[in-house]
Amino acid sequence: MQLAHADPDPVGNGTAVAVQGRCPHRHFPLGASRRVGDAIQCAYHGITFDAAGACTFVPSQDKIPGVYAIKAYPLVERGLWAWIWPGDPALADESLIPDLGDIGYDLPGFHARALFYHHVAGRYQLLNDNLLDLSHLGYLHHSSIGTSDDAATPEEREADDRVIRSRRIMRNTLRPAVVDWQTDFDGPIDRVSGMDFHIPGFHAGIADVMVAQGHARAGELLRSNRVWHAVTPAGRTTTNYFFAMASRDPKALDEAESYLKPVIEEDIFATVEIEKIISTMDELPQELMLKSDGTAVLGRRALQRMMDAEARKTG
Amino acid sequence: MQLAHADPDPVGNGTAVAVQGRCPHRHFPLGASRRVGDAIQCAYHGITFDAAGACTFVPSQDKIPGVYAIKAYPLVERGLWAWIWPGDPALADESLIPDLGDIGYDLPGFHARALFYHHVAGRYQLLNDNLLDLSHLGYLHHSSIGTSDDAATPEEREADDRVIRSRRIMRNTLRPAVVDWQTDFDGPIDRVSGMDFHIPGFHAGIADVMVAQGHARAGELLRSNRVWHAVTPAGRTTTNYFFAMASRDPKALDEAESYLKPVIEEDIFATVEIEKIISTMDELPQELMLKSDGTAVLGRRALQRMMDAEARKTG
């Protein structure tokens, strides 16, 4: 599945579609062209394709050659996302899309919003690695959303063929800076931090902060967010990265747009810097694994199994 | 032939010459050096070469080594252009330069001017393709110099070994925006739009606008331009692109400098975007040809024959 934050009115009738981005005539980018009703018209010579990819207009001749068509990809709009199937359309399977309930999209009282899109100069695996090891919150994001307890606290994991779930329950833990920015509570807190990796490229996170046991307000929910990271390969070493979020309070989403901007940029900085280092090396240097890499290792293996299975099918 | 818009005083005596751009001593670019009288002096260590490429001065020694020389290329100044022969000087043949009368350079009452130079990040073939299919005027340049009739009208072609000529005669046709900018005529018009490809890299165009038949002023010439595109390879995927133009009215040339700037930039945009797409692909994707590609196909074949013949000669 490749993903995009859904456009509210992508074609004339309001239904999103996905088609090949290269005009087969002279390879002009259709993404730099224009929509004419429900069709896309190449900005170079005017050749026009409908939402299913069929050519509907060739300005210089009446008869449209039979070979003229562009690929159309099965697309389903669900939640904030357009889910695109770039493989064999016959194998497209909606049931592979993460369940909106499972990812916390439909929680009562929550508001969801697409916040950021970045084209990242690093391979998608590096963003997956980032999201599969939240111990980095204690260091890369120590000035905002994490504390050293994010790294010091062991995580609980469970995995099946489709999802790898991890949770850190931090009791009586340090308050991350963002809690002080967003609440006036200065006592002891508990935190739940977790991420569910919906293989191969969707990460659904949870970030809850409660008043710790022993305090008069024990158990009170101070802050509750759901975050969604959609990671889709662009080129071999570039990635399209979509970040969205839900919170009970729409104002918290406005604030998040501001305080999470540098956080996401820190993740992109790490990704881009690592890409620079490994792309100068003749072969990828071996990584030295830690216990905290268990989830990332599970995730990579699951993704590899998926790619192997696909290679057997199509190969 | 490689081309450059002629410099009014390129060397001391006013005659343009072309020499190798790399000093043979340490490979410093002579184009970043300086002219001393009729010679070029390397800005790094001062080694100096005359207009024929012979070394005339080595600052650090009296005797000039016999091997010291740079290549000099036959060059002919004709019209607005310096025509350079980068191949074997013994084979240089001035008769291969397009005839100035044929390209409309000497038309009585016309003023010619070199307007634009661009170093384009795309292979030269893409600019040739662009100029060999003027149906793109109706789409890429629809806001200025073209209308949908540029694509809808069939073209007439004639070709020999040296030139491929194409013309579109549009009767009672739509007025392109530029006609409204430059004239106050708001009635029906006829247009002649054409391009002569002087193989391998020079395109001479015609753009005439007349009052259409049936109107009281029928046949009156409202606007008459000749345009010249010189396309010369720089590197494998970069091109030097020179644009010049003639018009009856010098004021029309001033205006053209302004309204044609975005038009040329649209062509460069298309070239650069297509280069980006095809350079990421392991092999060039097949193009799906249309009837309007006939001239481009003729042009490519003629160029290939020329390259094959040269390979046989030099190989």
Next chain:
Amino acid sequence: MQLAHADPDPVGNGTAVAVQGRCPHRHFPLGASRRVGDAIQCAYHGITFDAAGACTFVPSQDKIPGVYAIKAYPLVERGLWAWIWPGDPALADESLIPDLGDIGYDLPGFHARALFYHHVAGRYQLLNDNLLDLSHLGYLHHSSIGTSDDAATPEEREADDRVIRSRRIMRNTLRPAVVDWQTDFDGPIDRVSGMDFHIPGFHAGIADVMVAQGHARAGELLRSNRVWHAVTPAGRTTTNYFFAMASRDPKALDEAESYLKPVIEEDIFATVEIEKIISTMDELPQELMLKSDGTAVLGRRALQRMMDAEARKTG
């Protein structure tokens, strides 16, 4: 030896160390991380290494895996420089560091200062070539520190296995522009210009200006500088370039910071432009050597012998 201008307080106890710049966990750059006391802590997941490269802290687990370590490189601080041995530590040999007396660092009454650092987009050989042939002062730097006599005057050379020394003694010579900027003497001068290449990457220069014989003030020293260029490979076609200088007058160092900035930039311009030219060619074009290239040829051969010897040792 790789070099860096020494940092006054690089670690907690004031001693400079050099360690591998890539965290072995996820390849994050340690140079973009932070120092914690005498240790470097990876900014991504907090893994921490001491000054000897041993891992001292893994935030997510108590036991530190035995394989966790980064390379540490022998480093000696001497003069303005940190001298780093990137090869087999067992072979590190301080006696290979240029003698501070020999390079003119300890001259009585002189003040030394690190002036410039540049990351240059060109291979280190090009900067060595530049410094091994000071005839370029007469052309590349003709507007500031050189005159045509820098190229016209033969140099004296002497070489051993470790150092190649060259000197130009210019009697009754032209005054470079900088002499007029820095002194009010407008009579005839003598100059000494020289460079000692301490193989493989350190160049110690001398630039003295005296009143010429025959003048009433004959022999008076008008200006006396020592300059040091440290050239160390960064990547295959990139170089770290450090420039330092000593002068009797601290004010002369302030001035040098201003008038030598464009001079060093001219050298970098030449390096980068030549790199651009040669990197587009399938193989390096042959250079045509002159007598003034004798020192550069000696230097290249000495460097090649050193690399061959190292290959025999490690191969």
